[in-house]
Amino acid sequence: MKKIGISLIILILLAFAGTFYLEVWLAKKIPEIINTNPDRNYDLLFEDVEINLLQKGVELQTIVLVPLNDSLATKMNGSLRSILMGNVNFMALIFNSKLEIGEIKLIEPAFRLIQSDRKSSANESSQAFQELFQDLISRGEIRNFILEKGTAEMFIDKDSLYRFGQFTDLNIIAHGIETDSVIATYAIPFKLKSIVTSLKNLKIITDYNQEFRVEEASFNSSAQTADFKGISLKYDNQISGARAEADFQKDLIQFEIKEFGLSQIDAESTIYGNWSIFAGLASIDSLVLEDLRDKNKPRPEEPEKPLFEGMVENIPFPIKLDSVKISNSTISYKEIPMGKASPIVLNFQEINGFITNLISTDSLQKDGLMKVDVSSNLNGYAPVSMSIDIPYGTNSFELDASMGGFDMVELNEIFEPLGKFKVESGTLRGLKLHMTANEKGSSNQVNFDYENLKLEVLNSDGSKKGKNGILSTVANLMTSKENLPENKNYKISRHWTNRNPYRAPFNLIWISTKDGLMAIVPSGLGNIFISDNKK
Incomplete structure (x- = not known):
């Protein structure tokens, strides 16, 4: 033992x-x-x-x-x-x-x-x-x-x-x-x-003195989801400082997004390296985007701007999204007119809607159609809705937009910075725009329904401030006081608008609308707009 x-x-x-x-x-x-x-x-x-x-x-x-x-x-x-x-x-x-x-x-x-x-x-x-x-x-x-x-x-x-x-x-x-x-x-x-x-x-x-941030990001292959929180792209010295430093006129853009999510991510997607995103649904919650353009700056030589289809094709990596949901978002466009220091501000608030069939690659587009349906509120007083059909392979789009009724005096926050006129009284019953557009321009129909319109033309020579009585009287004599469907002389504008190839399609939408307004509201208001457009 x-x-x-x-x-x-x-x-x-x-x-x-x-x-x-x-x-x-x-x-x-x-x-x-x-x-x-x-x-x-x-x-x-x-x-x-x-x-x-x-x-x-x-x-x-x-x-x-x-x-x-x-x-x-x-x-x-x-x-x-x-x-x-x-x-x-x-x-x-x-x-x-x-x-x-x-x-x-x-x-x-x-x-x-x-x-x-x-x-x-x-x-x-x-x-x-x-x-x-x-x-x-x-x-x-x-x-x-x-x-x-x-x-x-x-x-x-x-x-x-x-x-x-x-x-x-x-x-x-x-x-x-x-x-x-x-x-x-x-x-x-x-x-x-x-x-x-x-x-x-x-x-x-980034190269443009901007900082891109993401507070949190996650990806789960089994759940086929990706989530990004606290996304932002902002200038180091704020957008006003970037405007002061810019040598030329351009759109200065910064934004933040509360949350961006992808679900039903396809196995063909590449999240790293040479990116490609194929998913059933993308969700954008609480986007706040600010776009500032100073028209006092000289314009550089710019390439021609694409229409909506070209904008999607310029995305630098393949994307195929069945649907994009946008909710609780705001887009603010600020433009400083020539000779002015303060900007005109267009705030599209409470933006909600969908983009369907968003595809950036030609081989995947085939004969498909991208569709945009959104609603928003302009500057807190005007409900706006827009529907855009964008057939792939045609370099064209068809648009229907409408604006609900409001007191037109509210528009003075847009008109007064121009220093030309303001609205003394008037009620908008409704504004509708239908466009069929291509790279040359657009065929349009504008319905502009309003009543009790009265204008106040402002002194513009700098010697006096306030109302120009004589021009105000002349403008109101030459301006239609109302345009309503029940009237015999109800006007609808059907017109063609040439496209500026150096501006984005949103510019064509605005110019097409403005051409319709000038045709419906005769010379008093129209001439004021025309002089601004020539500049």
């Missing part, structure tokens, strides 16, 4: 010693295997390795990511607190020098992305992260990948490092990875069963 006990103790000691020396050997072997792929772009250097044979676990501690390929236009370095490997096949590691890992977990990685060219696009930055994860996972057969609490800073290397972006709280959970099947769709560019990603506090500084 004593010999058996001694033998058992020796066996136990030998087992402990063997386990110890095997773990020491593995601690030296693993770094060699991790950094053995000749095609790798990065080395993983770490201070310590802990092996747990019984729990089939490996932990790498205090890791530094070192780029090897200086020719990459976008490369990364960084550090990680630790990498945890679970359910490791130590037999494959010992006898075949092969990493077979059930799960790998990156804890608190801090990445530094460095671009050599500022012109690199945002999708190239996301592709750089995708290529890094591919580089790391390709070093073995890894079934599940987890990344927790990642952060990143993005720089441009031009004489010195300039930080143009960052994000925090990057989390990735990818299950069922097939490392022998590369598919550039998700952050982990392999065929897999499911992936969930999220990040916070994304900030990107």
